[in-house]
Amino acid sequence: xxxxxxxxxxxxxxxxxxxxxxxxxxxxxxxxxxxxxxxxxxxxxxxxxxxxxxxxxxxxxxxxxxxxxxxxxxxxxxxxxxxxxxxxxxxxxxxxxxxxxxxxxxxxxxx
Amino acid sequence: xxxxxxxxxxxxxxxxxxxxxxxxxxxxxxxxxxxxxxxxxxxxxxxxxxxxxxxxxxxxxxxxxxxxxxxxxxxxxxxxxxxxxxxxxxxxxxxxxxxxxxxxxxxxxxxxxxxxxxxxxxxxxxxxxxx
Numbered sequence: 001x002x003x004x005x006x007x008x009x010x011x012x013x014x015x016x017x018x019x020x021x022x023x024x025x026x027x028x029x030x031x032x033x034x035x036x037x038x039x040x041x042x043x044x045x046x047x048x049x050x051x052x053x054x055x056x057x058x059x060x061x062x063x064x065x066x067x068x069x070x071x072x073x074x075x076x077x078x079x080x081x082x083x084x085x086x087x088x089x090x091x092x093x094x095x096x097x098x099x100x101x102x103x104x105x106x107x108x109x110x111x
Numbered sequence: 112x113x114x115x116x117x118x119x120x121x122x123x124x125x126x127x128x129x130x131x132x133x134x135x136x137x138x139x140x141x142x143x144x145x146x147x148x149x150x151x152x153x154x155x156x157x158x159x160x161x162x163x164x165x166x167x168x169x170x171x172x173x174x175x176x177x178x179x180x181x182x183x184x185x186x187x188x189x190x191x192x193x194x195x196x197x198x199x200x201x202x203x204x205x206x207x208x209x210x211x212x213x214x215x216x217x218x219x220x221x222x223x224x225x226x227x228x229x230x231x232x233x234x235x236x237x238x239x240x241x242x
Contacts, residue, residue, distance in 0.1 A: 032226075034226040034227055045233055046206065046229075048228060048230050051226070089156070089157055091157070091228070093226065098173065099147075099227050100227060100229070104155065
């Protein structure tokens with residue numbers, strides 16, 4: 001069982017928006033502004049798409065946005081494209097004894 | 112562009128030691144980053160194993176700490192993971208990644224507040240524990 005809870009699946013049609021949630025506790029997501037999101041296509045290396053809750057690395061489209069409310073972080077993908085179909089994982093800092101906890105992952109399907 | 116590539120045996124016998132190496136290109140192991148390992152057992156989520164700084168500082172997942180050894184080899188631009196006394200539960204895809212640690216602010220006492228994330232990853236390597 002993963003430390004952070006994500007829905008196993010999400011879906012949307014091209015052009016639509018979809019939001020993926022990531023629920024933790026006050027000891028991780030709620031306690032620190034250190035939430036990151038990763039995209040992973042089958043057989044490929046995971047790619048960082050959001051860090052520090054809302055920031056995007058250079059080259060990541062602004063269609064990807066992150067937010068947080070209490071113990072739940074969210075990733076919103078707007079203007080869905082076929083290439084967005086992938087697995088998405090969230091992660092949070094959880095203290096000096098636990099630098100990273102992860103969610104179970106969400107498989108995003110573009111219908 | 113930073114690139115990481117895992118290598119090591121794909122099959123390890125129970126009770127033996129799993130050994131993996133991650134070769135880094137496009138950056139120096141001696142730069143001010145941590146270098147980490149993350150794994151994903153079949154059908155489960157990702158699990159952070161541990162991270163190491165070239166200066167020798169290491170952090171490990173409390174649940175694995177007693178079995179984990181991390182090291183760096185700056186001359187070869189690589190870092191390594193050893194996981195001892197493996198069981199079938201250690202069967203997983205193992206990823207290496209660059210682990211960023213950045214000071215974002217300071218408390219009233221001047222203590223640093225830091226953020227952590229993985230900005231570059233390898234493609235992963237499947238390690239099966241079986242006799």
